[in-house]
Amino acid sequence: MSTAVSPDQRSTTRKTGRQARSPSTERSRAENRLGLKLVAPAVVLMLLVTAYPMLQALYLSLFRYRLTNPDDRQFIGFDNYVTALSDQLFWQDLWNTVVIMVVTVAVELVIGFAFAMVMHRVIFARGVIRTSILIPYGIITVVSAFAWQFAFSLNNGFVNGWFSWLPWIAADTNWFGDHWHAMFAIMVSEIWKTTPFMALLLLAGLSQVSEDMIEAAKVDGATWWQRLWKVILPNMRAAIMVAVLFRALDAFRIFDNIFVMTKGAQETESSSFLTYRQVIEQFQLGMGSALSVLLFLSVLVLAYGIVKLFRVDLSQARGEG
Amino acid sequence: MVLLSSALAACGGDSGTELIWYTNPDTGGQAKLAEKCSTDDYTITTQVLPQDASQQRIQLVRRLAAGDTEIDLMSLDPPFTAEFAEAGYLADIPDGLEQKLTDQSFEGAVDAATWEDQMVVAPFWSNTQVLWYRKSFVEKTDLDVSQPVTWEQVIRAADENGGKVAVQANKYEGYAVWINALFEGAGGRLVEDVEQGADATVTVDSPAGEDAARVVEQLASSKAAPADLSVSNEGTAVATFGSDAGAFMVNWTFVWTAYGDDPVSKDIGFTRYPRTVEGEESAPPYGGIGLGVNAATESRSEAMSAVECITSPENQAFYANDSGNMPASAAGYDDPKLRETYGQDLLDLFQQSVEAAAPRTVSPYWSDISLSLQSTWHPPSSVDGQTPGQSADFMSQALQAERLL
The missing domain is CATH 3.40.190.10 (Periplasmic binding protein-like II)
Structure with missing residues (x-):
């Protein structure tokens, strides 16, 4: 793991490191060859279990192919992609996915950071507090989804009863009866479930921030707010990026909460739910494959975007910097 | 091994x-x-x-x-x-x-x-729906349940007397069952020439479609609609019907024994599935x-x-x-x-209803038909005179795999 150094110091270290490595010796080449041999079995295995299905999906996506009607399989080129991309449902679902991702990751980042601070600073009952914060993450998403579905249920939920003093909640608010209410319920379940994960990743980053630097800032007269923004957060950038990247990709693939809570009704369907329905429910192997290829590309673009946005070298996040 | x-x-x-x-x-x-x-x-x-x-x-x-x-x-x-x-x-x-x-x-x-x-397949057991009503509620209304009743009469009777009409209108197969029964009750069909497979003729945009849409629209916009109408299924309908506001419900035969020893079980009456249009026999699911x-x-x-x-x-x-x-x-x-x-x-009543019952369109593409209905008729509050037309376009494209379902 990288030690806490300022970005300027870090770039100097990196440069020197690179210079030291650049003249390649016989020995380093031999090491490289050995390295390649060592990773080769893992790479072959990865190719078998990931590349093969991906290529198969790519191939299938060029066909009109329904599992219950295999004789009617027909090569149609990129028609499935054209149909999907020109369909309003695809964009609606992509929009839902992005909304869920942006809102949940933003809320989780703030709450997760607060939890990480609590876990980091707490001096009494440390184990109990840390464990209780992590409990929701230990619960299976489907179970959490069912629990929240019951909580928001019109017939036997407690949300309407407890919060009916709020102007926008009535005793007969049907949480799964319209788009935004249902989206809210889904996002609450998602946030409740995964905030601890975010907190855990941020805690790791937080514990990397040198106490000396915070101490020094304090001596220099920096306020708590300034210490947070000028010292703690910049030095946690790699950890924040990893947390945001993991959670954003995770949230982008949201499926279970929607499956349990609304089954996609009230236009709450996500991109992965749409793909699931085409392949698994409707046996449209061609269209479903096209959608999964599109989903894969979206995830790729997203990951690239986040890495670029935070301008962090991934190798640093792994502690090689 | x-x-x-x-x-x-x-x-x-x-x-x-x-x-x-x-x-x-x-x-x-x-x-x-x-x-x-x-x-x-x-x-x-x-x-x-x-x-x-x-x-x-x-x-x-x-x-x-x-x-x-x-x-x-x-x-x-x-x-x-x-x-x-x-x-x-x-x-x-x-x-x-x-x-x-x-x-x-x-x-x-x-x-x-x-x-x-x-x-x-070999027919093993048959199920059908009837109109269940609360006797105490019907006494308060001028509805004569000894005669065939229409959806319009049922909804009005509930609306005017503070009762609820429980149906199945979540975005799921049960909602397609209800819509199909409304179509068949108006003498229509969802799809003709089913043996053509994906090239079957979609007949959703028809007078029967308008009649069916009118019933859904009337219920959804009236006070007789349960608060959970858009997420209702067989189980929630039983709960609504058993509540104080419970008045009418269409549901399967299991309802008769569903309330056990609850006092509601003594208050249940039953009659033939409501008619979609006056003068035309109903077609129970x-x-x-x-x-x-x-x-x-x-x-x-x-x-x-x-x-x-x-x-x-x-x-x-x-x-x-x-x-x-x-x-x-x-x-x-x-x-x-x-x-x-x-x-x-x-x-x-069960026997008579099964004999008059209309099965859902027997087609290898029923799931596409059903999903098209669910996509275009849900939520029930969105249903109006335009719905059958939109639904027909949607269904035709879906059958040809020209759009996502």
């Missing part, structure tokens, strides 16, 4: 062939029948499918498409019959058995079990289960004799007493114990 195979061989044992019957979940009635119909030549064992009908379809299709020979018999929901038959998953029923089943079963049951003039034999089974003749035993009228009555799921044959209804539980009046 050797140990495992010898252990398996020991399990097969002396009892002869083992037939595996994939059943839909019930209270254990099908397992009892499996035991009852096992003979010296074969033993029937059961495997329970998931609760949700679409999940049952998914599991079966995935196994059958892979040529799984470990399935011999299956309990099939009517809307999957045509799809399974068209895909070649169902073994042909021998002529003798087909004749016997045709003679004993209700016409609606035979229609739902037939694809391309061939009976492809048809449900139930048919028994199919896997085309890939290695024990076809044993499986066919098992089907014959399970679907005999006596066993249908045995099953009805055990599970509350009504027989698919008139002879099955002639059971003293059944009469004692349900009363002759209710049994007569």
Whole structure:
């Protein structure tokens, strides 16, 4: 793991490191060859279990192919992609996915950071507090989804009863009866479930921030707010990026909460739910494959975007910097 | 491996062939029948499918498409019959058995079990919906339930007297069941020329479509609509009907025994499913289960004799007493114990309703038809005069795989 150094110091270290490595010796080449041999079995295995299905999906996506009607399989080129991309449902679902991702990751980042601070600073009952914060993450998403579905249920939920003093909640608010209410319920379940994960990743980053630097800032007269923004957060950038990247990709693939809570009704369907329905429910192997290829590309673009946005070298996040 | 195979061989044992019957979940009635119909030549064992009908379809299709020979018999929901038959998953029923089943079963049951003039599953039990009402509520209104009633009258009576009309209108198969019943009740059909497969003629945009949309719109915009209308299913409808505001409900036959000792059970009345339009007979929904034999089974003749035993009228009555799921044959209804539980009046109504029932369009593309309806008619509050037209366009494109469902 990288030690806490300022970005300027870090770039100097990196440069020197690179210079030291650049003249390649016989020995380093031999090491490289050995390295390649060592990773080769893992790479072959990865190719078998990931590349093969991906290529198969790519191939299938060029066909009109329904599992219950295999004789009617027909090569149609990129028609499935054209149909999907020109369909309003695809964009609606992509929009839902992005909304869920942006809102949940933003809320989780703030709450997760607060939890990480609590876990980091707490001096009494440390184990109990840390464990209780992590409990929701230990619960299976489907179970959490069912629990929240019951909580928001019109017939036997407690949300309407407890919060009916709020102007926008009535005793007969049907949480799964319209788009935004249902989206809210889904996002609450998602946030409740995964905030601890975010907190855990941020805690790791937080514990990397040198106490000396915070101490020094304090001596220099920096306020708590300034210490947070000028010292703690910049030095946690790699950890924040990893947390945001993991959670954003995770949230982008949201499926279970929607499956349990609304089954996609009230236009709450996500991109992965749409793909699931085409392949698994409707046996449209061609269209479903096209959608999964599109989903894969979206995830790729997203990951690239986040890495670029935070301008962090991934190798640093792994502690090689 | 050797140990495992010898252990398996020991399990097969002396009892002869083992037939595996994939059943839909019930209270254990099908397992009892499996035991009852096992003979010296074969033993029937059961495997329970998931609760949700679409999940049952998914599991079966995935196994059958892979040529799984470990399935011999299956309990099939009517809307999957045509799809399974068209895909070649169902073994042909021998002529003798087909004749016997045709003679004993209700016409609606035979229609739902037939694809391309061939009976492809054996009608096992038949279900239908009736209009359930709270006697105490109806007394307060001027509605005469001894005469056929229309949806318009039911909704108005509930609206004017502070009652709720419970239906199934979540975005799921149950909502398609309701819409189909409204169409058929107005003398219409969702789709014609079903034998054309994906090229079938979509007839949603029709006078019957307008009548159906009017009923949904009227309920959704009235005070008679339960607060959970857009997420309602069979179970929530039972809860709404049992609440203080409960007035009317359309639901399957299981309702009669669903309230147990609750005082509500003494207050339940029943009559024929409401008419979509004045002067035209209603077409209650048809449900139930048919028994199919896997085309890939290695024990076809044993499986066919098992089907014959399970679907005999006596066993249908045995099953009805055990599970509350009504027989698919008139002879099955002639059971003293059944009469004692349900009363002759209710049994007569069930029987009359099954005979008049309209199955969902028998087509291999029913799931596309159903999903198109769910996409365009949900939520119920969005339904208006434009809905049938939009629904027809959507469905035509969906059948041609020109849009996402």
